[in-house]
Amino acid sequence: MRLVILGGGESGVGTAILGKKKGYDVFVSDFGKIKENYKEVLLINEITWEEQLHTEELILNADVVMKSPGISDNSPIVKKLKEKGISVISEIEFAAPYTEATIIGITGSNGKTTTTMLTHHLLKAAGLNVGLGGNIGKSFAWQVADNKYDLYVLELSSFQLDGIENFKPHIAIITNISPDHLDRYNYKYENYIDAKFRITMNQTQEDYLIYDADDEAINEWFKTHTTKAKLIPFSLTKTFNEGAYIQNNKMEIKINQEEFTMDTEHIALEGKHNMKNAMAATSVAKLMQIRKATIRESLSNFQGVEHRLEKVFKIQNVQYINDSKATNVNATFFALDSMNAPTVWIVGGVDKGNDYNELMSLVREKVKAIICLGVDNKKIIDVFGNVVDMMIEVSSMDDAVRMAQRVSEKGDVVLLSPACASFDLFENYEDRGNQFKLAVRNL
Structure with a gap:
């Protein structure tokens, strides 16, 4: 089986290492330059690569192609691959079948990094063996090749979700949706919204979708679409029998007949949007049955994310x-x-x-x-x-x-x-x- 990887960055090199380990004939092609440290990794692992060009005869003979999220579907080489009927997928689609770990996938226009980091912080503080990846930190595929995690918390961009076919997180979060990257979606907002909701397309009744019930685009989508996943909404203005909300300066979370409350003044993150991020992450912690004392402590000592306020x-x-x-x-x-x-x-x-x-x-x-x-x-x-x-x-x-x-x-x-x-x-x-x-x- 020939695996061709377009893009020699973090996700590309990670996928190459996993592909090699699983017995694929691997080739990495980058239209730009590959960083020296990544070249060294490819050389050590005896993976062939090229930079500053795409040689068609070495690419169009692929059985499967992993495309870096930065490469548009409209690039000439991707169009040619699709015309030939060759499967073009993202790193998460390629790597997920090679791990038994429970996957928590987080997407949204804003707040996804903070929510991902906070969710990882909550699970790690509870002593769980958890990896962090996707659109953040070390490549997911690389971690699947090298580590044995029981859980992964993955930040997922719409571009990564565009390249999935069977990928399904056990717990999915959509933090919010607002117009972004429309240059990659033919300037159609609905295409971008649909891309975000791909996170839930393969979920079953056993899985969960946590989402912002105050978000206009999300609510509009639900009027004409459904998901099989169990829904857990969060809101600053509404209350739920099953879900998360803020009432009288308290965060309240009700999931599976269990309740968790915490004064918002004790939550380290500031701002209304961060209350939403905290509700989403805490909902995951409750689904993973983490002790209340651990959740409270983690929410009060979380440091936040670099470059975000x-x-x-x-x-x-x-x-x-x-x-x-x-x-x-x-x-x-x-x-x-x-x-x-x-x-x-x-x-x-x-x-x-x-x-x-x-x-x-x-x-x-x-x-x-x-x-x-x-x-x-x-x-x-x-x-x-x-x-x-x-x-x-x-x-x-x-x-x-x-x-x-x-x-x-x-x-x-x-x-x-x-x-x-x-x-x-x-x-x-x-x-x-x-x-x-x-x-x-x-x-």
């Missing part, structure tokens, strides 16, 4: 916050919504078809100055130019932070929450966040 430094009584992970408007909405002081907002990058008008009321209420950090800022300037007193364009993170320091006063907040992808000026959102933190430290 991360408090960096306070300088001259101005708080600098790194929210570089906010790569869409909805994520930035959460960030601005949780600001309690006049805000200098650093925004911009590669626009994925954003509608900034959704932020208008929050910008009017909270933002005193906008610093545009992107190659093309026209759209942001057009929307907010008449709303804020100061609108500044910069082309480097150092300049952005220096300007922010200049226009901020005691008691203000400087918030990096770009609402855009980072690829115009940075390698990725982590690089953007790290440059922000470095620039703040250098003030």
Whole structure:
């Protein structure tokens, strides 16, 4: 059996190692450059590879192809594979059959990383043998090849879910859905929504789907579609006989005739959106029958996620916050919504078809100055130019932070929450966040 892997990054190399271990004839092809550390791994494992091209005769003879989530279905080589009827799948689809572990899969437009990390934190604190992977950390396939975990908590992007056929998590979470990556879905929101719901398409009556019952797109989907999974909703405004909700500043979770309550003030994560993330993760902990004392302790000591509303430094009584992970408007909405002081907002990058008008009321209420950090800022300037007193364009993170320091006063907040992808000026959102933190430290 010939396994061809498109993309020599973390998921590609992980899949190559698992494929080799399972007896496949493996070939890795990357249209860009493969990082040196990954090349070394491929060489040590005697896996053939190529970079900066796709050689068709070495690819179109595949029995199965694993495509990295970063490669579009519209790329010429993927179209040719599909025309030939060759199966093109994602890493999780390839790796899942090779593990007996229970899988918890988490998707959503925002909050999925925090929910994934918190769920992993809760299960690990309970002493369970649990791995963390998917769209985060070490490749899932690589872990399946090397480790013996009883459980996996996987963060799953819509691109990873596009490439599944039989994959099914025992517990699935959809944190929320808002327009994102529409450039990859023919600019049709319904295509993107359907991609998220692929997480539940193979679930049975034995499985669970935990979801945000306040979310408009999710509720709309349920009007015309069904899933076999048992439904566990969570909400900030409704109450349930089976599900999770907030009432009188208490988080209440009712699952399988059991109840769990905790004062929200003892939960380490702040902000309404994080209450939802906490309800989703705690619902998993309850399904896994983790002790209440362990859940309470874990929720109160969880540190949060780097680059997501991360408090960096306070300088001259101005708080600098790194929210570089906010790569869409909805994520930035959460960030601005949780600001309690006049805000200098650093925004911009590669626009994925954003509608900034959704932020208008929050910008009017909270933002005193906008610093545009992107190659093309026209759209942001057009929307907010008449709303804020100061609108500044910069082309480097150092300049952005220096300007922010200049226009901020005691008691203000400087918030990096770009609402855009980072690829115009940075390698990725982590690089953007790290440059922000470095620039703040250098003030």
